[in-house]
Amino acid sequence: MWVPVRYRSGGGGRPKRKIYYRDHELDRVMDLQKKPSLILELKSIIQSQKSRSLLLRDLEKEVGFVKKWNFMNAIEKYPSIFYVGGGNRTPPFVRLAQKAEKIAGEEAEARESMEPILVKNLRKLLMLSVDCRVPLEKIKFVESGLGLPNGFEKTLIPKYPEFFSVKDVNGNACLLLESWDSSLAVSAREEKLASEGILASAGNPRKVRISKDGNYPGPHAFEMSFPAGFRPNMSYLEELEKWQKMEFPSPYLNARRFEIADPKARKRVVGVLHELLSLTMEKRMTSAQLDAFHSECFLPSKLLLCLIKHHGIFYITNKGSRSTVFLKEAYDGTNLIDKCPMLLFNDKFAALSGRGEISSSREMMPSTKHVY
Incomplete structure (x- = not known):
């Protein structure tokens, strides 16, 4: 993916082009899934x-003519998962298969564990x-x-009337929040910093310069992971250091309170x-799904450029049928670091194909991050 960016130059020459560096590991995630x-x-x-x-x-009625052949290939390829019966007078x-049916029985437990998370x-x-x-x-x-x-x-919403309600707003059925809970107004970023003791030490700041990989141990910083091949110069790192140190309002404060021009x-x-x-x-969405919350979350009109600018935090891949945005810190190479009960179940079931279960921690897979 090439992203043209115009630079001013004293010589009036042709504007340079800035390369959007690919993260091959995250591209590969789309193939692996x-x-x-x-x-x-x-x-x-x-x-x-x-x-x-x-x-x-x-099968064709369920998935369509084209997709049917992909499923037929899977049925033939994975007899450990799918059992084909019938013949003669029986269609x-x-x-x-027996083992797959047994593991599939664990799905109910995984969904029950998921409910409070959802x-x-x-x-x-x-x-x-x-x-x-x-x-x-x-x-x-x-x-x-x-x-x-x-x-x-x-099924889910009516079980929690103290939290949710569905009402018609300007002709659209909307899900409404019934009660605000300040204990939930903590971002995933803040939770991670707190677990690492960074927020606790924020009141006693010490002079720390940003490292060449863009990371800075401060309470207002985001975890950075630059793509392979990207070599930031000193001016870039100086600007990034200012940005990493800059305080900013919580994402849970109402966006109407802030002027978008404010850095x-x-x-x-x-x-x-x-968040x-x-x-x-x-920890990923298609770009269309992310943009769907444009008006509700006051996202920038040039969302793609915002994501590209912060390529140390987000990664956009065009692999697959749709453009997908990844949260880079959530992955170690192709491996999603923390998995919910439903994903752990999915891995266990898919492992019957011989792929093997995917590890869910940093320790179980060598790091593929590059430090510059």
């Missing part, structure tokens, strides 16, 4: 049938919006990324984007 996604989708289709099996002739069908994250999402409400259609647009079950507005307000926008991505299971 294709096979597990296919397996998990087929598992869900089979489990949704009353007989817990699916006639192969009905061929597919169901989960409720908390949904409350935080509403608290990020300026009016503490978000149209239901926008939440449904990102429901899979958040980990919400299908039909959450009918602190612009830094706060980075905090909002960081939105932190609320997802895999």
Whole structure:
């Protein structure tokens, strides 16, 4: 991906071009998730049938003609997951193999463990919006990324009337926050800094210069991870040091209180984007999903340029069918560092294909981060 950026030059020559450096590990994440996604989708289709099996002739009705062949290949390739039966007078069908059926039985427990996490994250999402409400259609647009079950507005929301309500606002069904909880108005970034003891030592500041990798141990700093090949010069690092040290308002304060021209307000926008991505299971969203919250979270009109400017924090990949934005600090190479119960279950089920379970901690996989 090339991003043209104009520079002023005394000689009046041709404007230079700035390269948007690729992160090959995060690009690879998009490739690695294709096979597990296919397996998990087929598992869900089979489990949704009353007989817990699916006639192969009905597969096209479920997924369409083109996609059908991908699923047929998966059925043939992974007999440890999918069992094909029938023949002669019985139409061929597919169901989960015995071991796969046993592991699939653990999904209910994983979903039960997820519920308090989902409720908390949904409350935080509403608290990020300026009016503490978000149209239901926008939440449904990102429901899979958040980990919400299908039909959450009918199953999950009614269980928590003290937190949520659904009301019509200007002809749109919206999810409203019923009560504000200050204990939830703490960003993922602040929680991490507190766990590392950085916020506790903020009252006793010491002189620390920013390192060449862009990181600075301060209470207002973001974790940076520059892409391989990027070599920041001294002027870049000096500007970054000023930005890292700059205080900024909490992403949970109402955006209407701030002038967008204020540098602190612009830094706060980075905090909002960081928090939105932190609320997802895999710490990533498509650019369209992120932009869907433009009006609710007062995101910048030039969202893409904002993300590119802060390429040490966010990464945009065009791998896959859609442009996807990653929160870089959440990954160690291709490995998502912290996984929720649902992702751990998905890994365990997908491991039946022979891929192997993906580790969920830094210690289990060598670091692929580069320090400059």
